[in-house]
Amino acid sequence: MINKQISSIHEAVADIHDGATVMIGGFGEAGSPIELIHALIDQGAKNLTVINNNTGSGHVGLAALIENKRVAKMICSFPRTANSTVFPELYKSGNIELELVPQGTLAERIRAGGAGIPAFYTATSVGTPLCEGKEIRAINGRDYVLEYGLKADFSLIKCLKADRYGNLIYNKTARNFAPIMAMAATTAIVQTKEFVEIGDLDPEIIVTPGIFVDRVVIVANPLLESDLVKAERSYP
Amino acid sequence: MINKQISSIHEAVADIHDGATVMIGGFGEAGSPIELIHALIDQGAKNLTVINNNTGSGHVGLAALIENKRVAKMICSFPRTANSTVFPELYKSGNIELELVPQGTLAERIRAGGAGIPAFYTATSVGTPLCEGKEIRAINGRDYVLEYGLKADFSLIKCLKADRYGNLIYNKTARNFAPIMAMAATTAIVQTKEFVEIGDLDPEIIVTPGIFVDRVVIVANPLLESDLVKAERSYP
Amino acid sequence: MNDQIIGWSRDQMAERAAQDIPDGAYVNLGIGIPEKVVRYVPAGREVIYHTENGLLGMGDTPEAGQEDPELINAGKRLVTAIPGAAYFHHADSFAMIRGQHIDICVLGAMQVSQNGDLANWSTGDPDAIPAVGGAMDLVAGVKTIYVITQHCTRSGDAKLVANCSFPLTGQAVVSRIYTDLGVIDVTDDGFKLVELAPGVDFDYIQARTGCPLLAA
Amino acid sequence: MNDQIIGWSRDQMAERAAQDIPDGAYVNLGIGIPEKVVRYVPAGREVIYHTENGLLGMGDTPEAGQEDPELINAGKRLVTAIPGAAYFHHADSFAMIRGQHIDICVLGAMQVSQNGDLANWSTGDPDAIPAVGGAMDLVAGVKTIYVITQHCTRSGDAKLVANCSFPLTGQAVVSRIYTDLGVIDVTDDGFKLVELAPGVDFDYIQARTGCPLLAA
Numbered sequence: 001m002i003n004k005q006i007s008s009i010h011e012a013v014a015d016i017h018d019g020a021t022v023m024i025g026g027f028g029e030a031g032s033p034i035e036l037i038h039a040l041i042d043q044g045a046k047n048l049t050v051i052n053n054n055t056g057s058g059h060v061g062l063a064a065l066i067e068n069k070r071v072a073k074m075i076c077s078f079p080r081t082a083n084s085t086v087f088p089e090l091y092k093s094g095n096i097e098l099e100l101v102p103q104g105t106l107a108e109r110i111r112a113g114g115a116g117i118p119a120f121y122t123a124t125s126v127g128t129p130l131c132e133g134k135e136i137r138a139i140n141g142r143d144y145v146l147e148y149g150l151k152a153d154f155s156l157i158k159c160l161k162a163d164r165y166g167n168l169i170y171n172k173t174a175r176n177f178a179p180i181m182a183m184a185a186t187t188a189i190v191q192t193k194e195f196v197e198i199g200d201l202d203p204e205i206i207v208t209p210g211i212f213v214d215r216v217v218i219v220a221n222p223l224l225e226s227d228l229v230k231a232e233r234s235y236p
Numbered sequence: 237m238i239n240k241q242i243s244s245i246h247e248a249v250a251d252i253h254d255g256a257t258v259m260i261g262g263f264g265e266a267g268s269p270i271e272l273i274h275a276l277i278d279q280g281a282k283n284l285t286v287i288n289n290n291t292g293s294g295h296v297g298l299a300a301l302i303e304n305k306r307v308a309k310m311i312c313s314f315p316r317t318a319n320s321t322v323f324p325e326l327y328k329s330g331n332i333e334l335e336l337v338p339q340g341t342l343a344e345r346i347r348a349g350g351a352g353i354p355a356f357y358t359a360t361s362v363g364t365p366l367c368e369g370k371e372i373r374a375i376n377g378r379d380y381v382l383e384y385g386l387k388a389d390f391s392l393i394k395c396l397k398a399d400r401y402g403n404l405i406y407n408k409t410a411r412n413f414a415p416i417m418a419m420a421a422t423t424a425i426v427q428t429k430e431f432v433e434i435g436d437l438d439p440e441i442i443v444t445p446g447i448f449v450d451r452v453v454i455v456a457n458p459l460l461e462s463d464l465v466k467a468e469r470s471y472p
Numbered sequence: 473m474n475d476q477i478i479g480w481s482r483d484q485m486a487e488r489a490a491q492d493i494p495d496g497a498y499v500n501l502g503i504g505i506p507e508k509v510v511r512y513v514p515a516g517r518e519v520i521y522h523t524e525n526g527l528l529g530m531g532d533t534p535e536a537g538q539e540d541p542e543l544i545n546a547g548k549r550l551v552t553a554i555p556g557a558a559y560f561h562h563a564d565s566f567a568m569i570r571g572q573h574i575d576i577c578v579l580g581a582m583q584v585s586q587n588g589d590l591a592n593w594s595t596g597d598p599d600a601i602p603a604v605g606g607a608m609d610l611v612a613g614v615k616t617i618y619v620i621t622q623h624c625t626r627s628g629d630a631k632l633v634a635n636c637s638f639p640l641t642g643q644a645v646v647s648r649i650y651t652d653l654g655v656i657d658v659t660d661d662g663f664k665l666v667e668l669a670p671g672v673d674f675d676y677i678q679a680r681t682g683c684p685l686l687a688a
Numbered sequence: 689m690n691d692q693i694i695g696w697s698r699d700q701m702a703e704r705a706a707q708d709i710p711d712g713a714y715v716n717l718g719i720g721i722p723e724k725v726v727r728y729v730p731a732g733r734e735v736i737y738h739t740e741n742g743l744l745g746m747g748d749t750p751e752a753g754q755e756d757p758e759l760i761n762a763g764k765r766l767v768t769a770i771p772g773a774a775y776f777h778h779a780d781s782f783a784m785i786r787g788q789h790i791d792i793c794v795l796g797a798m799q800v801s802q803n804g805d806l807a808n809w810s811t812g813d814p815d816a817i818p819a820v821g822g823a824m825d826l827v828a829g830v831k832t833i834y835v836i837t838q839h840c841t842r843s844g845d846a847k848l849v850a851n852c853s854f855p856l857t858g859q860a861v862v863s864r865i866y867t868d869l870g871v872i873d874v875t876d877d878g879f880k881l882v883e884l885a886p887g888v889d890f891d892y893i894q895a896r897t898g899c900p901l902l903a904a
Contacts (some may be wrong), residue, residue, distance in 0.1 A: 002496045002518045027741045027778075028764040029757060053778075078821040081764065088817045098816050103740065104782030104825030108353070111779035113260065115563075116570030116613055117344070118375040120356035120784060122707075123828040127859035130824065139354040139384070148375070165520070165529075165556045169440065172775055173742045174758035179777040183571060199555030205441040206558035207777070210530045211498050211520070211573050224757055238712045238734045263525045263562075264548040265541060289562075295717030307892055314605040317548065324601050330866035336602050339524065340566030340609030347563035351779075352786030358570060359612040363643035365594075366608065399771045401736070401745075408559055409526045410542035418496040419787060430781045443561070447714050447736070447789050460541055 003164040004216045005195065009039040012189050012217045013194040016040060018155050019072075021049040023150075023181040024062060024108065025157035028054060028081065029225035031174035033158040033191045035060045036217075038235050046070045049112070051152060053103060054178065055087035057233030061225050063087070067234075071096060075150070077103035083111070083229050102130065105147055107180060113150035114212070115182025119148045155185035158222065160206070162192035163199075166208045166213025175207065182212040191219040237277040239400045240452045241431065245275040248425050248453045252276060255308075259346065259386075259417040260298060261393035264290060264317065265461035267410035269394040269427045272295045272453075274471050276392070277304050285309040287346070287388060289339060289413065291316070291323035294368050295470030297461050297463060299323070303470075311386070314337035319465050338366060341383055343416060348385035349447070350419025355384045391421030394458065395444070398428035399435075402449025403442045411443065418448040425454040478671030479652040485620050487512040488667075489578055489650045492618070493519050500524065500569065502579035502592075503547035505620045507580055522574055524606045526565050529557025541553060546606065569606070570613040577614035579607060579622040581649070583636040586662040586683050588646040590619065591638035602640045603623060604641075611642030623651035623680050628683030632656065632663055694887030695868040699746075701836050703728040704883075705794055705866045708834070709735050716740065716785065716826060718795035719763035725794055738790055739823045742781050745773025762822065785822070786829040793830035795823065797837040797865070799852040801898050802878040804862040806835065806855035820857075827858030837885045839867035839896050846898030848872065848879060869893045877902060 006012040013036060026032030041064055046104065050071050056063030063086040065071055079087050079098060090096040101109065102124050112120055116147075121144035125131040136144040157178040159168040168190060170178060182188040197217050228235075242248040249272060252258065258276075262268030277300055286307045292299030301307055315323050315334060326332040337345065338360050348356055357380035361367040371382040388397040393414040395404040404426060408416060418424040431454050480488060486508035491673045493499055493509075495517040501509050510532055521530040526584040529550035530545060538552070545551045552561075554653040568574055590611055593604045611617055621631055632649065644686045648666070649656045654677050655666040664686040666678065696704060704880035707717055709725070711733040717725050726748055729735045737746040739761040746761060747768035754768070761767045769775075784790055793849065799807040804826055809820045827833055837847055848865065864882070865872045870893050873880040880902040894901045 002520070008308075028760060030741070030760050030764075036792065067844060068432050077814040078819045080819050091817055092815065098818070100820060102820050102824035103778075104786055107734045107778035107782045108351070108786070110523070111567075112356070114571050115344070115567035116572060117358060118378075119373075120353050122353060124786065124825045126828065127856055128824060129855045135609075138353075141855065144354055150883070163556060167556060167558055170775075172440075172759040172769070173739070175775055175777050176742050177778050180779045183567065183573070201556075202441075202558040203527075203529070203553055203559050204408075205438075209558035209560060209568075210556070211528055211568055220310070226757060234418055237732075238736070261701070266525070266544050266548075267542065314603045315636055316601045316603050327600065334602070336604060338604050338608040339562075339606035340570055340613070341564035343566045344570070347783075350787050351783035352788060360570065360609045362612065362638055364608060364637045366604065399772060401819055403772060403774055408540060408543040408553070409523070411559055411561050412526050413562050416563045419783065419789070437772075437774075439743075439745065439769055439773040439775050440546060444775060445774035445784075447738070447744055462541060466492075 004166045004213060005164055006215045006217045008235040009035050009217050009219065010042065012036065012215045013039045013043050013156060016043060016045045018045050018169065019047045020045060020153040023051040023152040023155040025178040025181050026052065027176040030223055031158050031178055032061055033156045033178050034223050034225055035219045036156040036191050037061050037065055040071050041065055041068055041070065041236060047072045049073040049075065051075040051150060054081055055084055057081060057224055057225055058169040058229035060228040061147065064235035065089065071126055073097035073099065073101040075101060075206045077101055077106050107177065109150040110180045110184045114180055117149050119146055121146055134142065150184060152185040153187065155181040155188045156187065157181055159188050159190055159192050161196050161201065162216045163192060163201055164174050165198060166210030166216055167201050168208035168213060169201060169205060170207055179208045182208050187214045188212055189215045191217050193220060193222065240399055240402045240449060242451045242453045245271050245455065246278065247404065248272065248451045249275045249279050252279060252281045254281050254449040255283045259287040259331065259388040259391040259421055261414040261417050263412040267394050267412050268297055268461055269392045270459050270461055271455045272322060272392040272425060272427050273297050273301055277301055277306065277472060283308045285311065287311040287386060288376045290314050291320055291401060293319040293461055294465035295322065296464040300471040302326065309333035311337060313337055313342050316454055323459045336366065340403050343413065345383055345386040346416045349387040350416055353385050353467040355382055357381065358383055377443060388421040390426045391417040393417055393426050395426055395428045397430045397432050397437065398426060398452045399420065399432050399437055401434060402446030402452055403437050403443060404444035404449060405437060406443055407416065410418065415444045418444050423450045424448055425451045427453050429456060429458065475519045479669040483508055485650050485652060488655065489618055489620055490514065493576055497575040498522055498573065500574050500577040500614060506578040506580060506582040507547055510570040512591035522568060524565050524569060526560050527553060527557060527563060529554045566609055569609050572613055572615055574614045575675065576618060577610045578618045578620055581619045581631060581633050582638050583633050584619055585633055585636045586650055588644040588658040589636050590641045590646050591636040592641050594639045596639050607641045611645040616647050617645045619646050619649045621651055624671050630680060653680065696883040699724055699865050701868060704871065705836055706730065707836055708760065709792055713791045714738055714789065715792050716793040716830060720796040722794040722796060723763055738786060740781050740785060742776050742778060743769060743773060745770045748892050750893045772850040782825055785825050788829055790830045792832045792834060793826045794834045794836055797847060798854050799847050799849050800835055800865055801849055801852045802861050804860040805852050806824055806857045807852040808863050810855045812855050823857045827861040832863050833861045835862050835865045837867055839869040846896060849898035869896065
């Protein structure tokens with residue numbers, strides 16, 4: 001019988017190894033799997049390459065993972081936002097590497113990684129410093145830059161409802177990177193607010209079919225990053 | 237006010253020009269927009285390039301469009317199926333061109349066309365006659381073939397429900413190529429079984445957001461290709 | 473010996489292949505005999521069938537009165553969807569295939585070579601209409617490729633051969649072959665017998681194989 | 689003249705830009721002043737706002753008590769969804785952008801050159817943390833790019849220049865610029881004045897522009 005449910009968040013992230021590439025869902029706090037990130041901090045894996053659109057806020061969640069020196073390299077489109085001081089300080093002191101990728105190219109590289117497309121051409125970044133050193137090719141009279149698919153060892157994502165097959169649906173704009181990160185990771189680890197019976201999710205509305213999901217853990221009342229930042233909390 | 241509803245199928249296809257490239261949804265009869273195809277036959281446009289997974293059955297729908305000599309070229313993965321005699325006869329007599337594309341490459345080329353990706357690499361067809369003359373590139377030790385995005389002037393697709401913004405949902409495996417063909421065509425023309433009020437479709441379950449759709453026409457009781465084939469009907 | 477009564481039937485070939493599909497596997501079934509595999513999941517196992525026209529969680533043929541012409545498989549036959557199924561579009565469906573998310577694909581074959589090359593889409597006959605469907609995508613993307621096929625053609629020619637004479641679907645992609653006469657693995661040393669069908673002995677199957685077969 | 693009282697306010701710039709968005713347009717709004725455009729759809733028009741984090745049909749700020757921290761825009765501000773809205777993932781969202789399905793994008797700017805080059809992501813300062821977000825995707829993919837920006841920097845430097853000194857976001861992408869001082873088109877002959885804000889005359893706006901401005 002297929003049952004992807006894992007009983008604890010700590011068990012769900014137990015095998016993330018030093019040096020792993022980890023995609024973390026979320027755009028700002030929307031969709032951020034904060035409990036899984038905190039479990040990863042507890043677990044201790046270090047020298048990680050992390051792929052997320054941003055670098056977290058305050059001293060919790062992704063920012064805490066970075067602050068605890070677990071991240072060797074960030075691949076993201078926008079590493080500074082309101083309340084993000086952790087990444088900038090480490091970056092300025094040369095203690096963390098940054099691969100800056102335009103947001104749409106980042107999304108498409110992740111989708112390509114998950115879809116078995118090793119590389120594709122896009123017009124984004126042509127004529128800018130971000131295409132320096134990359135292959136440029138003219139196709140039908142326009143210049144495009146070659147970009148490569150991105151894969152990960154693990155992805156940590158958050159959803160609204162899941163079943164034991166790993167079928168997922170999301171809440172509003174918390175969907176963002178989660179479906180493509182589930183596709184692009186060898187092991188996709190999901191925290192869900194609700195766990196439902198097989199057949200409860202209409203097959204017409206499933207956003208992430210279970211084939212892309214490996215582990216599901218229930219976090220019925222997830223913390224909100226903005227609440228923790230406001231309360232000046234830090235993790236651990 | 238945005239209202240993409242068109243009152244008649246004939247009006248919906250009126251501007252399809254001779255020589256146009258037309259994507260037609262459906263996999264076999266599932267999702268085949270048979271009324272729109274028949275309206276296109278009535279309309280008379282010829283010398284068309286048609287993109288569909290197959291070449292139709294019997295003497296109705298896509299097979300009838302071909303039989304009526306409107307199609308100069310088919311781009312498809314599987315041009316012969318049970319009850320398909322029209323295409324094979326024209327092909328053998330040299331009266332229709334064929335571009336044979338593996339089904340997944342066809343789907344990805346259409347998705348790429350719609351997503352603004354001019355070209356991508358895939359392992360499909362490497363080492364087979366279908367990659368002859370194409371660029372092969374080794375990426376991370378494996379050979380891949382370069383394939384180009386596909387676009388169309390028009391797409392003809394079928395859905396279950398639509399609203400005046402052009403938001404669409406589908407029925408079961410009739411979804412198949414429709415969402416990506418809506419994306420890849422300059423003008424996406426949709427026949428829907430039901431037309432619903434704005435807000436009736438939950439924003440979480442919309443498969444094709446209205447931005448990809450140009451015209452919606454109601455066909456409340458669409459014909460079934462298999463019924464017509466069984467009854468040995470032909471069109472017109 | 474009589475070809476009619478020894479070896480496995482089409483259903484038995486499908487049933488035998490089903491034994492090798494582990495619990496929890498995601499499996500795509502090609503058109504023809506492979507379609508029958510869906511019926512033979514061994515007791516206690518849960519297998520999720522994918523059909524490339526946009527369904528994960530494909531079930532068997534619908535009961536009379538339950539048919540929906542818009543719920544079909546890749547062979548365009550009427551099917552059902554199991555509880556827990558999901559529908560998606562063709563690009564997402566082939567992302568599952570190309571992205572190596574499907575564990576096993578079971579396909580038919582015209583020829584398989586001893587290094588695992590598969591030919592199953594064209595005889596190369598210039599008068600034939602070429603048709604490939606999703607076969608090239610499946611062999612390029614799915615982790616493990618099984619083949620179910622009659623051991624020989626109707627005219628008695630070997631389908632397991634040293635080198636395919638027909639145009640390839642993919643190079644060195646097949647892992648295991650289920651025929652009416654037995655189960656054969658593709659190994660680094662060529663074809664290797666795994667199991668004989670009832671009433672078949674090694675000499676019988678070797679005589680009908682186009683290149684050397686290693687004993688089990 | 690006093691810089692504080694002539695010209696358009698931030699809201700007026702957004703309102704002016706909104707006049708140029710036709711009925712039925714699909715529009716993406718950048719972070720900052722462009723976000724305000726959502727409030728100023730002229731009467732009788734229906735405009736669909738896209739936010740690249742996965743929503744088509746973005747509405748204005750929610751009323752108190754209606755906020756959902758998982759319903760935000762690209763600037764990570766709380767928003768609403770209009771009836772007829774749709775959610776989707778990031779790759780699908782940028783397919784709308786890259787695939788030229790969005791009609792108009794309204795962005796902020798650090799500099800715009802007379803041929804329409806846009807610089808809005810980096811000053812090139814080696815000590816700064818580079819951050820690009822979706823700006824390069826938007827300018828490469830959206831059919832028409834509008835810019836809303838203060839005409840000059842806080843220190844009084846021109847933002848409309850002959851050539852951008854900052855690293856580019858995209859080459860020759862901007863069509864029209866809305867500033868606190870007026871509306872300027874990018875034409876084949878360079879910047880061309882379209883309209884002056886209240887209290888601004890041609891000499892005033894020309895003096896604050898880094899290259900020649902063609903009269904309206």
